[in-house]
Amino acid sequence: MSNPNVWPVSQEEMAEQRRYMADVRALADRPQTYFVVTYGCQMNAHDSETIAGMLREMGLTEAVERDAADFVIFNTCCVRDNAERRALGNVTWLKEVRKRKPDMKIAVCGCMIQEPGMAERILGQYRFVNLAFGTANLYRFPELFWRMLHAEDTVLEIDARNTLAENLPVCRLRAESAYINIMYGCNNFCSFCIVPYVRGRERSRRAEDILREAEKLARGGVQEIMLLGQNVNSYGRDAGDGPDFAELLRQLDGMGIPRIRFMTSHPKDLSDRLIEVMGTSRHVLPQFHLPVQSGSDEILRRMNRHYDRARYLDRVRALRAAVPGIGLTTDIIVAFPGETEEQFGDTLSLVREVGYDSVFTFIYSPRVGTPAAKMPGQIDPAVATERIERLIRVQDECQQQRMRRFLGAEEEVLVENLSRRSAEAVSGKGRHGLSITLPGGAADIGRIIPVRVTGLKNNTLTAERLDGGGRE
Ligand code: SF4
Known part of the structure; x- marks a missing residue:
């Protein structure tokens, strides 16, 4: 059964993009050097590897530094307000650099471009940007690049389709460790999160395509693969047939790549079967990133997380029983709208109870278009800062204790x-x-x-x- 919400990119479309790559390469006056600036998560880092791969196919080489490049592309993130502001600040700064280097071309892509209202902003306030495209249009970058080289005005393409493209060129950042995207998008709509709106619905790559990519990497001597998805635990669910994540992991484990890691997992979808595969595999590393976000049941409910504290702790116990000594890490948001001191205390007690190897802490950042941004009880920034500092202190103590086990x-x-x-x-x-x-x-x-x-x-x-x- 195939997923009707997915738009697989046809071989003909991919062939057309390869023709554009060859055409750009043949241009005598094309940009010679590029620089990719990446914000955000591993998914974005991997998208940047794909952008760099396509630029190399088009004949460009990487510049030593951003301001010296002929073509600079910002691969943006909009998960938090400060990442977005930082990206826009740096794009604006490059406008100044271009006064000294008038041929420089500037592009912006990634999650931020998919945000409501961003197209209008690019065409108004950021007219100096030569090219802007969204996450679904990544595979069309060669054509858009060609059009940019021949256009007077900004080339802009934003697509709401849930595209799924294979066989894009990749220029990997590290020789020993490789990212493999196993799925894209998210269906969960956590009330604070903008990802489902900017990355679209869940769509899983076919297992055979993933296994083929992993085999090629294994033959090339890679030591580690990192499987990527917004919620890898629901891998395969959108397709309805084929292996689930546990089975995919089992098949990859049999390939002999020394290390296999993955992220990110959602506690509600962490199955017993996956835990069992973790416990019996040879190459899946004994580590698990399991974002809890809050220790309070009421806050978890309002975050639309679909698990409570008890269920989360049950998953932690099951993981520790199957994989003794497993390294657990998590994400926590403090100062979610309406969070009381008592509810924040529940988060502190959960951190003590679980004993994480590391915690990624964030102050809640309202994102326009998400339900939480309209919730009453937005927390005073001074209170939020005080809470995050307290959380970091508690985690530091726990972390030091946990690390002594090594x-x-x-x-x-x-x-x-x-x-x-x-x-x-x-x-x-x-x-x-x-x-x-x-x-x-x-x-x-x-x-x-x-x-x-x-x-x-x-x-x-x-x-x-x-x-x-x-x-x-
Ligand atoms: S699971 Fe929740 S937090 Fe994670 S990407 Fe999806 S909506 Fe965002």
Whole structure:
């Protein structure tokens, strides 16, 4: 059964976009260099990899810095007001830069463009922008780029369809670790969240396309894949047939890629079957990002989250029983409209009760068009700031305690970069998702190294190597 709400991009349409890429490449006077500025989540980071992939196919190379590029594209996020303001501020700043570099082309894409009223703003206040397009139009970027090069005015394309495109070129940021989108959009309509309005309804990629992509990455020697979706736990539900997320994960686990991670999960859709696969898999890492948002049942109800505190804690217990020592992380919003001191206290007590390895904390940010933005009882910013500071203090205490469980333990680190603090150290992520620093050099980047954890400093673990390498 196919999903009637999905608009699969046909092979003919993709062939047409490939022709545009070749046509741009052949232009003698096209921009030579590009710079992609990314805001927001991993989904956006991966979209930026796709944009960079298409730009390279069109013959452009990456500029060393933004202000020197011939073409600058801002891939925006509108989940929080400050991300949006930051993006618009930087777009405006580039208008000044262009006075010194008049041939520079400026583009804006991503979630922000899909917001109601943004098209009018771009065509009014931001007329100097050469190209703007929404999340559903990403696959059409080569054609839009071509049109931009031949247009006097802003080229703008915003599409409400739930498009699903395959085989777009990708220029991956890291060689050892790769994002794979398994689905797009969201059906949940949490009352504070704008994502369903700007990213459309849930649509899952076909399992065979995902497995083929993962196989190709495995053949290329990738050490880790990160499966992406707004709610990966509901993968496959929109298609009605084919594997669900647990089954997809099981099949990927059999492929032999050393590490598999995923995000984001919704507690209401976290099934026993998925927990069982987590517990029996070899390569799915023992870590889970499970956004709780609040510890208060009343606030969860008004957030339209479809679970309560008891159900959330039940899922945490089940995960810990299946995967002992699992690293749990979460997202929390403080100062949701009407949140009382007592309800905020429920969040603090939940944080203490669960014992997270890390918590991403946010002050509620009203988003126009969402139900919560119209709710009574918007919280005074001073109160919100005081609450988030208190939450961070509580989490810091819990985190320090949680991290001590690793002291003396053996771990494996996928090395990501050189340490900023020492010329003779590198850092990366352990299997449980925590940052670990160890002795080493540039040759270790991209490798998985066995270590023993020896210390804890500022929420980072330090370790000694067990492979005999490094420069102590
Ligand atoms: S699950 Fe809720 S918070 Fe997450 S993207 Fe969907 S609507 Fe937003």
